[in-house]
Structure formats: structure tokens, C-alpha cells
Amino acid sequence: MRVTVNRKAHFNAAHRLYRNDWSDKKNEAVFGKCNNPNFHGHNYELIVSVTGAIDPETGYVIDMKVLKDIIKSEVEDAFDHKNLNLDVPDFKDLNPTAENIVVVIYNKIKPKLKANLDLTITLYETPRNFVIYPGK
């Protein structure tokens, strides 16, 4: 009897799509307006989904307050009102596409959960574009 518990969160950040080992021309050709050197930004909306057995004592898969605190310390404090390229070490040499961001978030939260819990991260870059990473 495995249930998935989902918690929404959000952060606002600036970014640009860009590889520092490519020429400006190549960055422009591949990433178009997302490559604006002055950055643009998003309200990233996040869904953190934790799957596991229901604890028969509490009726919880995970205490939502615990999960909320993990999201705050690992994601919101690290990314909110930041420039992903300049302020967040994870993206020093990693292009902050939605795909790469969702994997980074997964890798930050997974070690904070008990080993028998599965994790999936969903990240909305805009209300119309979103990515999902189930960790495999």
C-alpha cells in the first residue's frame, strides 16, 4: 500500500541559457532569446512527490512539516530571489535548463529522505512548460 504525498513550493529566480565553453554566436543560435546576456527570469513552481508505505501508527507516509522544512532549506533558501547562473554554485558549470534544474533539486532532496522513500520532482518553469524527474 504505497501512497505518493505531494507538496507544492515555489521560488523566483533569474537565469540565462548559456555555455561558457561555446562562442556567443553558438549560444545565440542554440538558445535564442533564452541566451539574453542580461538574464530573464521565472516563477518556478515545484511539486515534491514522496512515495512510500503509510506508517500505520501515524497514517503518514512522511510528516508534511518535515518535508516542508527540507524543501525550504534545500531549495527555497538556496534558489529564491537568486540568479541561478551567478549565485547558485550548482550551476557554475551547468546550464540552468529546466531539465538540469529538476535533476539538481532531486539530488539535493533525495539524501534528506529515508532510503525506502521514492522521490519525483516536477518543476514548472512557466505555467505552460514543465519537467518531471523520477530519479531513474
Next chain:
Amino acid sequence: MRVTVNRKAHFNAAHRLYRNDWSDKKNEAVFGKCNNPNFHGHNYELIVSVTGAIDPETGYVIDMKVLKDIIKSEVEDAFDHKNLNLDVPDFKDLNPTAENIVVVIYNKIKPKLKANLDLTITLYETPRNFVIYPGK
């Protein structure tokens, strides 16, 4: 060619998180403000997801009117404008966490469906917290 058909529904209910075999102190420590003895409440939003082959005659996996009636009799009539702890027998000895509620709903709807149909229940306790139970 298996398709999942999803129907949204909703019910409004009061509840508290609480075990009657625990002391007040332990209930308070574990369930915090969700343990308020005078109850609090939610607009529960429900997604009932039925997966099966498309009937080549009708083009349906399941007639939505049939599914809507099952949801009404099994969930809405039973839970809407109720106190889950006091008015709903399923929670007489079961703590009405979102995880336990979603399993109860699954167990009420599953026997009403043809055996070759799979069922997943998604339950939003708030717009920011939701649980999913695929029945395994």
C-alpha cells in the same frame, strides 16, 4: 491501447488528526495544530482515474455518466458536508490523514468497476498538498 480517463469531483468536510489510543499530549506532539479537538476542515478535490482499453464500439474506456454516479454514491454522498471522524464509519478507528482517506476512497470505488479496469485516486487536501494511491 490503454487510456486513462479522469474525472474530477469534490467534497467539503471537517476532520482532526488524532488517535484515541494515544494520550492528548502525544496526539498534540505528533499532529500539532491538525489535532485541534474542535476540528478544522478542507475542500477535498478528488481525481478518479480509470485505466483500460478503449471499447471499439463506443470509443469509451468507461461511460463518464456511470463513473460520475459511482463517485456520487460512494464518495460525495458519504463524505460531503460531514465530519470525517464523527460521521463516517470508515474513520471510526482510522486516523483521517490524506493518505488514509485516499486508500478508503480507492477501496470503495474499486469494487464498483469492472475487474479489468485499473484505478488511481488523487486527493487534494489543500491546493498545495495532495496524495495519490494507485492501488498497489
Next chain:
Amino acid sequence: MRVTVNRKAHFNAAHRLYRNDWSDKKNEAVFGKCNNPNFHGHNYELIVSVTGAIDPETGYVIDMKVLKDIIKSEVEDAFDHKNLNLDVPDFKDLNPTAENIVVVIYNKIKPKLKANLDLTITLYETPRNFVIYPGK
């Protein structure tokens, strides 16, 4: 140049519609299933709308952090995870219909704002029913 600044917030609460000076029969006849003596509940979603001139110094009508704190102390701390009928003094002798709740919220927030700011409160009782009180 008057702009309206809006901030969303939310609280979860139990309530019943009921007048203690009416017979059970009359309460039942008028309020139907909303009169369940064991209560039911809602996720109340709130929009607090403050209208005023833009301060040319800051570009703000009101500092959103200030508004957020007012909403927290006046509404969230007072109503969240509460039974409106039993736990909230404002509804001791006032039927907690959405209409009455929205007026109570207005009256709690208005005195905390500078006198030259107008206030409108919007309260969603469910995603399908909501009320608006502009204070006149």
C-alpha cells in the same frame, strides 16, 4: 494614479451554519447540510486588495512584507486550523457564512492600514463559491 495591490493567503477551518436562537428544525430548514451539528470545513482562499497612490520614493503602494505580516497576525493566526464557531470569538454570536466572515476579516485588517488606503476582501469558501466585500 491609484493602483490596487493584491496578496493571496489561505486558512483551513471547520464551521457550521447555525443560529443558537433558532430551533434545530428551523436551522435545518434554512441551512440544510451546512447545518451538520458535527461541522464540515473548507480551505478558505483569501485575496487582500489594497488600493492607494504609488509612493514615488519606493514604487510601492504598500510594502508587501508589511501586508503579509498583517494578514498573518490578523487572519491566519486567528482562523487557521480552527473551528470558526467554537474557537473564534468573532463568531460567538455571528453565523459564519462566507458573507459574515469576509466582513469580519475586513474589519480586522482595515484599522491596521494607513487611513488613505482602501481595502477590498475576496474570500473563496470553495473554488466555486466566493464573496467580495469592498467595505461600503
Next chain:
Amino acid sequence: MRVTVNRKAHFNAAHRLYRNDWSDKKNEAVFGKCNNPNFHGHNYELIVSVTGAIDPETGYVIDMKVLKDIIKSEVEDAFDHKNLNLDVPDFKDLNPTAENIVVVIYNKIKPKLKANLDLTITLYETPRNFVIYPGK
């Protein structure tokens, strides 16, 4: 490290549920008000979900601009502001239920994607009814 990239799109169309090899009486009995001979219609909201490995060069699973163009040419140009029964050849002999439409959309988009990408289509017929087809 497989990530799912999702893109929302939409089209507005008229349709009726109806089989031309059935009598009017049988169509009426099975499809009810969805069988109105003068048609009714929907704002179909679509989620196209593409799963694959992240390209380490670009950080993309698929370039969203490429995906957007495929959706436009295969779905929006073909279905938007159309009568599905009368204007769209795919439904000449196929009842345009949500289930059948979602399979048709899958079959139009899949060949336009690289073979190592998986595809799932989600189609909202209304905000309360939706179907999902993962292609197996």
C-alpha cells in the same frame, strides 16, 4: 537520467458523439446529450509529454521550440476552430470521444519525434474531464 518535458497547448472545436452505422435511437441511448445532431464544443487543453535522456551538450531533452512547432503543425493547425466530425479526416469513421482523440494526437506526433523519445498525451475535454494516453 530520463526527464519528461511537458508543453501545454490548446484548440477549440465542435463535435458530436455518434456512429453513422447505428440508428438515431441507439446513438441517443448511448451518447445522450453528447449526440446532439447540431454539435456542441469544447476548449481542448493539451499536454504533450516527451521523455528522454538530457543531452549533455544543451541540457535539453528536446528543444521546446521544435516541440512547439510539431504541436502547431500536427494538432493546432489541424483541429483548431474545426468541427472534428466534419472537417477532420481522422474522425471520418471514428467517433471523436476524448479517448479516440488522444490516440489520434499521439499517432500524429510520435513519428515526428526521434525514436528514443517516449511520448504521453494528456487531453482535457473540460476542466473536469481528461484522458491520458502513454502509447502502450
Next chain:
Amino acid sequence: MRVTVNRKAHFNAAHRLYRNDWSDKKNEAVFGKCNNPNFHGHNYELIVSVTGAIDPETGYVIDMKVLKDIIKSEVEDAFDHKNLNLDVPDFKDLNPTAENIVVVIYNKIKPKLKANLDLTITLYETPRNFVIYPGK
């Protein structure tokens, strides 16, 4: 102390934009793809907003059950799963633009309300386009 009470509802319908006193060429030039002779359609989402004083007896501006019944008989029964041009007499000689539909709905509901209640109708033709008519 006037409060606005809002109730959401919805109907699905086919329509085309078209004047029968214009040539096909002019209809095409003015209404573009909305003029498709085979029709297209929408999920119309409706917000009915009633403004008045709170009844001190009940705490209601209007009993939501009464309002829900008016919307059902005046709008949903008349428009849902219909072709607005062919099935609904109100649009026999009136082009069913969102603007004209919202005025028709206002004129159907207003006489059913007590004279001291104000009415505003909001009609979403799509999630991205909507119209509002406050009756003046």
C-alpha cells in the same frame, strides 16, 4: 454593508460567428476562422455575481441553493451541449460573440432576482479570453 456573492457554473456549446445578412465573403473577412460554417466550440465558464446587503437573519446575501437553481434553469439547461446558433432562440438573429452571450445571460437571470440585488456576469469563452457585463 453590501457584499458580492459569486457562483461558478459552466456549459459546453458549439457556435460560429456569422451574420446571415452579410455575404460569405464579408463574414469570412470580419470573423476569420471563427466563421467556420461547420462550427467550432467552447467550454464556457461562467461567474454569476450578485451584490446586495447581508440579511441579518441568515447571514446570506442570497441563498446559494436558490442562485444555483436559477443558473441551472436559465443558463445550463438552455445552453449546455447545444449549438448556440441553431438550438438557442436568443441567437436566431444575434451573432453569438462572447459579448452578446454575456448580455443574453444577464437578461435571463436579472428578472429572477429580487429587485434590490445587482448582477454582474463574467463569461470565459476560453481560459485566455473572457468578458464581463455589469448591466449598465
Next chain:
Amino acid sequence: MRVTVNRKAHFNAAHRLYRNDWSDKKNEAVFGKCNNPNFHGHNYELIVSVTGAIDPETGYVIDMKVLKDIIKSEVEDAFDHKNLNLDVPDFKDLNPTAENIVVVIYNKIKPKLKANLDLTITLYETPRNFVIYPGK
């Protein structure tokens, strides 16, 4: 018979709250984390609301295609995937708070509309914070 026609649009941008005639310390004290020198960003969601009489010929207040083109040229082309502080001349000496942005958008769109049409702009900076400017 005046109806309001509303059109949604959106743009993604980076910004920081900051006055170049203030010290860093004062900027930090007043604008907090919104003052990050490396910028942060938002998905700005826009509602453009045009109020006027229904043209009895067309049934339109304004042709939605015309309105869509105005929004594209005046707002989307100017602001989307831009840094508001660095790339948009309107904010060269104006702090890009939501309040100031909504007034700038109003002032760009108003002259493009016929004089007898009223305009209101609503701007969501996040799904939880939004501002409204009716031009007076």
C-alpha cells in the same frame, strides 16, 4: 450596454528593485532580497481589460485579433525574455516594482485604443501577488 473584454498574455523577465540614487545599504534595507544585484525574475501574467459599447454590427467591443496584436507589439516584444532594469528604456530611471510596471503597460497600450474605450491592466508578478491599474 458596456462590456469589458479581457485578454490574457504573459512575459518572462528578470529585474531587481533598486534606486540608483540610494546607497546600497538603503536599497538593501527597503527592498530586501528583491534588491539582489544579480537580479531575480518572474513569469509575469497579464490581463488586458478593454471596456466599451458592443458594436451592433459585429457584436464585438474590440476585435480580439487587434487587441492581441497590440499586446504583442507593445508588451511581449518589449519585455519578454528581457532584463527590465537593463534592457527596457522605460525602467532606466524607474524602479520596476509591479506597481510601476502596470502603469507603464497601461501607458503603452492606451494610446493604441480608440478614445472611447476604457482600459484596465492587471499584472500578476507571481501567482500570489498581483496589481491592478484602471488608469485613474
